[in-house]
Amino acid sequence: MRYDDKKKEALLIYDGEDKIVTSLDMIEKLDKLPPIQPLYTGMKTLDEWCDGFVSGELILLSGKPKAGKSLLMRTFIDSFCRQGIAPIVFSYEESPAQFFKNFDNEAQDIMFYIPNRLEAYDVYWVLDRMLEAKLKKGTKIAFIDHGHYLFNMSEKSSSLDIGGVARELKNFAREEGYVIFLIWHTTKGRVDSLEDLDQSLLRDSGLLAGESDMVFFNYRDVKSSGLSQVDESFIKIECTRRTGVWKRVIPIRKEGGRFVETGIDF
Numbered sequence: 259m260r261y262d263d264k265k266k267e268a269l270l271i272y273d274g275e276d277k278i279v280t281s282l283d284m285i286e287k288l289d290k291l292p293p294i295q296p297l298y299t300g301m302k303t304l305d306e307w308c309d310g311f312v313s314g315e316l317i318l319l320s321g322k323p324k325a326g327k328s329l330l331m332r333t334f335i336d337s338f339c340r341q342g343i344a345p346i347v348f349s350y351e352e353s354p355a356q357f358f359k360n361f362d363n364e365a366q367d368i369m370f371y372i373p374n375r376l377e378a379y380d381v382y383w384v385l386d387r388m389l390e391a392k393l394k395k396g397t398k399i400a401f402i403d404h405g406h407y408l409f410n411m412s413e414k415s416s417s418l419d420i421g422g423v424a425r426e427l428k429n430f431a432r433e434e435g436y437v438i439f440l441i442w443h444t445t446k447g448r449v450d451s452l453e454d455l456d457q458s459l460l461r462d463s464g465l466l467a468g469e470s471d472m473v474f475f476n477y478r479d480v481k482s483s484g485l486s487q488v489d490e491s492f493i494k495i496e497c498t499r500r501t502g503v504w505k506r507v508i509p510i511r512k513e514g515g516r517f518v519e520t521g522i523d524f
Contacts, residue, residue, distance in 0.1 A: 313435035321476035339368035345399035350407035362515040404441035421465030
């Protein structure tokens with residue numbers, strides 16, 4: 259693009275909201291904003307390593323099928339609701355009846371928001387409902403289970419398309435002060451251990467990790483010995499942009515309709 263004299267003269271007097279300012283001006287502007295209040299899950303180690311979740315962040319929750327991704331999502335929803343922070347939830351994986359049934363007390367002692375009817379394959383519809391929840395109810399937390407329902411897979415969306423939608427979610431989170439939790443499936447490749455789980459296993463797109471502020475994996479290991487069976491579950495913090503924590507593991511166990519920590523990483 260070439261700039262003629264008329265364009266240069268217009269830029270000299272430009273005073274739009276996106277005009278350039280000094281770093282000192284920006285610091286003064288930021289100092290006038292209310293302090294950021296992180297959201298905490300109640301999982302002590304997870305909250306400590308991530309320093310909670312703050313507005314503008316896109317959090318990716320991934321793992322193999324039946325590893326506990328939806329259960330971890332319900333754990334976070336339950337915790338936030340009991341703190342008086344009601345999120346909006348897009349549960350494409352389960353029917354409303356099944357979704358409520360999987361909570362303790364079938365979710366009758368907590369309150370969150372859901373669309374009266376779900377629309378699939380349209381990220382802008384999802385963003386509209388998020389903004390509706392913010393304007394009507396003050397909501398600034400969203401859960402999407404799962405991200406592949408934001409795409410029409412029959413149209414063979416490319417990784418660039420998926421990366422673009424992730425960028426739309428991230429931009430919305432930053433502009434509207436949201437925290438967005440996005441559940442995403444892994445590939446069908448074999449995973450024999452926690453060490454095998456990394457960003458390369460995110461299904462269809464490696465661009466997701468680049469747009470996400472945190473990437474978590476759920477891992478479940480069932481071991482049998484004779485008639486006994488041991489079911490072990492873990493959260494793997496693959497990376498966190500804000501705190502710099504990466505590849506740390508937290509043992510967890512299922513108690514009713516939620517996960518609880520059982521110890522620190524190993």
